[in-house]
Amino acid sequence: MGEGTTGGLGRVAATLGVPEETLAPLAAYDEVELQRLDELVRAALSAEDRAFEAGLEEALRFVPRLLRGAAKGLLFPGGGRG
Amino acid sequence: MGDLATRLEITKLARELGVPEDGLAFLADRTPADVKELRAAAAHAVFSRNEERVKRLAALSRMLPVPLTAKIAEHALGPMLSARVAAALDPREAVRLAGHLTPAFLARLAVSLDPARVAPIVQSLPDDLVVDVGRRLLDAGEHLPLGRFVAVVSPAVALRVVDGAAGHDLLQVALFTDEPAALEAIVGALPDARLAEIVRAAADDDAYDAAVSLLLPLSEESCARLVAQVEVLDDHARAAVVEAIAAHDVWPAVLPALHAVDGVHLAGLVNVPATLDVAVVDRVVDHARALDLAPVLVQLVLGFDDAHLDVLRDSKRLRDPDLQDWLVASAGVSGRLVVPVLESLELR
Numbered sequence: 113m114g115e116g117t118t119g120g121l122g123r124v125a126a127t128l129g130v131p132e133e134t135l136a137p138l139a140a141y142d143e144v145e146l147q148r149l150d151e152l153v154r155a156a157l158s159a160e161d162r163a164f165e166a167g168l169e170e171a172l173r174f175v176p177r178l179l180r181g182a183a184k185g186l187l188f189p190g191g192g193r194g
Numbered sequence: 195m196g197d198l199a200t201r202l203e204i205t206k207l208a209r210e211l212g213v214p215e216d217g218l219a220f221l222a223d224r225t226p227a228d229v230k231e232l233r234a235a236a237a238h239a240v241f242s243r244n245e246e247r248v249k250r251l252a253a254l255s256r257m258l259p260v261p262l263t264a265k266i267a268e269h270a271l272g273p274m275l276s277a278r279v280a281a282a283l284d285p286r287e288a289v290r291l292a293g294h295l296t297p298a299f300l301a302r303l304a305v306s307l308d309p310a311r312v313a314p315i316v317q318s319l320p321d322d323l324v325v326d327v328g329r330r331l332l333d334a335g336e337h338l339p340l341g342r343f344v345a346v347v348s349p350a351v352a353l354r355v356v357d358g359a360a361g362h363d364l365l366q367v368a369l370f371t372d373e374p375a376a377l378e379a380i381v382g383a384l385p386d387a388r389l390a391e392i393v394r395a396a397a398d399d400d401a402y403d404a405a406v407s408l409l410l411p412l413s414e415e416s417c418a419r420l421v422a423q424v425e426v427l428d429d430h431a432r433a434a435v436v437e438a439i440a441a442h443d444v445w446p447a448v449l450p451a452l453h454a455v456d457g458v459h460l461a462g463l464v465n466v467p468a469t470l471d472v473a474v475v476d477r478v479v480d481h482a483r484a485l486d487l488a489p490v491l492v493q494l495v496l497g498f499d500d501a502h503l504d505v506l507r508d509s510k511r512l513r514d515p516d517l518q519d520w521l522v523a524s525a526g527v528s529g530r531l532v533v534p535v536l537e538s539l540e541l542r
Binding site for chain 2: 127128129130134135137138141145148149152153155156157159160161163164167168170171173174175176179182183186187189
């Protein structure tokens with residue numbers, strides 16, 4: 113384990129949406145480890161996004177036809193997909 | 195207890211991120227607090243990431259009949275998304291919805307719930323339903339979510355959940371219980387026989403660090419009851435327990451409890467390889483002095499066999515006149531034994 117860089121730590125902090133100081137205890141980790149942590153967090157967030165995209169679409173299929181328009185407007189405002 | 199506590203925090207973080215624990219092994223040299231802070235940041239990031247979508251799904255659930263919302267939860271959203279939405283619902287809405295979900299689905303959903311976010315909902319659910327879901331989590335080996343939920347349910351409900359659980363399961367749930375008050379309430383309500391099962395499970399699993407870590411958040415009384423259960427262990431296991439106590443220097447939690455251990459079992463505890471190290475003896479003496487536990491220290495010395503008494507002769511702490519004065523003055527009814535014992539050990 114070598115000296116960490118602000119770059120790697122800053123990237124993890126930005127991905128998590130927290131001030132870099134919050135992650136100060138991780139500053140001792142090297143770039144490779146911080147990169148790995150950043151990838152794991154990004155993968156978790158991406159998986160969450162994909163689950164929501166699929167879940168919203170799937171939920172709409174269960175809504176009765178008469179309510180589907182209103183439900184679609186609620187789940188996908190502006191016509192976007194989530 | 196840094197190593198074990200850090201490992202438990204890594205397990206929780208891995209669960210939060212949905213990754214194998216091996217992928218986070220490089221965090222093993224951090225303090226538990228460091229990993230906990232990272233976990234809190236990760237949990238916040240995950241929960242806030244799709245907050246708008248969660249609110250829209252919660253709004254949709256209010257627009258539809260409850261049975262249909264339940265159907266969408268089980269068949270379209272799945273347990274993880276449903277857990278996110280549940281946290282955004284009013285407790286009354288959530289309780290109504292829970293009444294239309296199967297206990298099996300609720301158990302899968304509970305794995306993704308953050309207990310702190312849904313405490314009012316869990317506390318509003320019928321006890322029988324919470325017990326049913328808790329037992330399903332237990333059957334599935336989901337000790338982590340169970341341990342976290344212990345903090346938000348009543349001790350009576352928690353005890354019903356673990357009623358009949360194996361010692362190994364009790365140990366694991368206890369380890370993942372974040373809230374010391376909740377752990378204290380449960381240990382306080384468990385009979386000695388169940389505590390003995392926990393101690394025996396720790397020995398069977400070679401999880402002595404885990405057993406010792408449980409002592410730290412407990413009250414003196416509960417700690418004493420747990421320590422007294424070492425009588426169910428064989429010599430090898432007792433030696434391993436003391437080794438773990440010494441390695442993690444948790445004597446301050448253990449020493450006050452030793453007054454409850456009878457002489458025979460106390461001798462079995464103190465006459466182990468770990469206490470043949472004079473540095474360990476001196477640490478015990480230091481802690482006893484700091485906690486003003488002279489009677490316990492005398493009790494320990496009287497329990498030592500010849501080989502261990504020989505080690506005491508090399509103790510710098512016991513040779514200290516100030517300490518000897520304190521021992522004589524504070525040992526109570528056993529005070530009269532102190533001087534002859536010190537003299538026979540050539541420490542005075």
